[in-house]
Amino acid sequence: MLSYSIRRFAEMILTLFIIATATFFLLAAVPGDPLTERVEKLPPQIRQNLYEKYGLNKPLLERYVITMRGLAVGNFGESIVYPGQTVQSILQEKLPASARLGIQQMVLGIGIGMILGIIAAMKKNTWLDYGIITLAILFISIPHLIFGLLLQKIFAGELGWFPVIGWPKGKDLWTGGWQYTILPTLAGCFSYIAAYSRLLKTSMLDVVNQEYILTAESKGLSKMHIVLKHVLRNSLIPVITNLPMSIAMCITGSFFIERIFSIPGVGMYYVLSVNERDLPLIMGQTVILSIIYIVVIFITDILYTVVDPRISIQGGRR
């Protein structure tokens, strides 16, 4: 287990290095630079100073070395679009809101999705099953920006149950201000409900046809017992496989919801920084998100072995 973890850690570092390098050179390959538009109308001397300030006048390889050296010690540099703010300070300020929103969406969405999936599988070919699957298709085809606006209009605007916009700050950052978080969480969790209910239903129906379910039935176990003790655990592998993809979806998908509900998260910055080619900010965010993603994949691999004893991680042996 220890040697496996060490090997995986080395692989993570290598992966991050490749991601950072690729991102850097891809951004460099795009014609122009972040300052081109901003400095057009400025006198040449000021232009020169600005380029020197951000180090953009240096040769490409030197900039690469400087960037990578910064990344290695966790120094991402200063944002170009938001002068005076370092990338770290932006991420430190904005990441918690996004993280809480994402976690709430996923926990609620995957939880409800799995319950609906179990119900749909157990009540296969009944109106309940058709209802759940129709709902899932509806949820997956309607973009969550529409849900966001709809929820905002009905529950915040007309009924006035929740605040229209805003997000808990300060000491409420992680555990307080629930009234602010309910609508954005709901708006975002529909796509998870859709994805996971369908995924689990399909997987369970596959397991139900396995012979060991016949064995379980021939023991005289109740249907509930069979579903919970025999079917469910064997159906979880596809669900776990899908987790990292959901994390990625969550990170990029929160852009609209953060916009609609004025949530100070990274989603907005992520899209804007790419638009404006804020090189340090793009690099910083890419690396941070890659780390989150890679760690989730690692956790996923561990989860496989927990759910299915036939899968084992080989400590250092090949």
Next chain:
Amino acid sequence: MKKLLEVRNLHVSYHTYAGEVQSVRGVSFDVHDGETLAIVGESGCGKSVTARSIMGLIKAPFGEIKTGSELRYCGEDMRAFDAKKWAHYRGGEASIIFQDALAALNPTMKIGKQITENITVHEHIKKKEANERAESLLHQVGIPDAKQKMNSYPHQLSGGMRQRVMIAIAFACNPKLLIADEPTTALDVTIQAQILDMIRSLQREKNTSVILITHDLGIVANIATRILIMYSGKVVEKGTSEEIFYHPVHPYTKALLRAIPKLTDPSKGPLYSISGHPPDLIDPPQGCPFAARCPHCMNVCVEAHPEDFDCGAGHTAACWLLHPLARHIGSEVE
């Protein structure tokens, strides 16, 4: 002897996109207390479907036990069983062993748990007692270090060991009826003999009736009290073990017996096999289903299905050769 199970005129169909597959077409037999009934036939003859019908494992909407089929357990109509009755019957009164233990055991559940859940659902005893019983069952079926093996997963055991676990599960609640659906087909020959011996000794100890389903007549010879030969969803011949082995009358039974490889066979030629294929059960022939492959096929065989002819001592066979008008031909057939 008391009748434990009565099956009368059992018809089972599976509804597929290609049409209705009539897997079992009018099967009747009895199982008496403590006896071993062997159901023998080739793949697709409906023997496993018959077994599953007895366990109530034919599932709608694809599977259907046709109306008019009768299944009686201890005189009680099984077709009228409610969920509670089924729950008591399955695992408690009757249990089943499948062919492939690797597929039939839950891969993500410890084998100890797979045995004890059968015990705790039928008998309200403490978890610890159930564990002790499971352990002694494992010991009884010949698994060394039963205590440790309780915590093993199926993939950690060998094929023979897994089938032993299946047997332990099947005998966990001392069932009156055990259905062994090709219990040794997936195992090598030496393990086969051990497994069959074990089923037999457990059967004697607990006075269980066994329905042994197999395609191998060779293994039933010294186990079965009575034998049922099935072909394309119908019983073609049934009788005591001795009758079937020493006085077979149906051409299919004779062909099956010829197909058993013999060590003493002096000829170096290829092994005997029955040419042709069994009929398509979506559109079964109106005559005898074996007619197309039968060396003694007559005009009537294609026209009409033969009734069961009595050969005495409970030995019956469905073959036109046994008709009084065809007797003279029948005597030539050997």
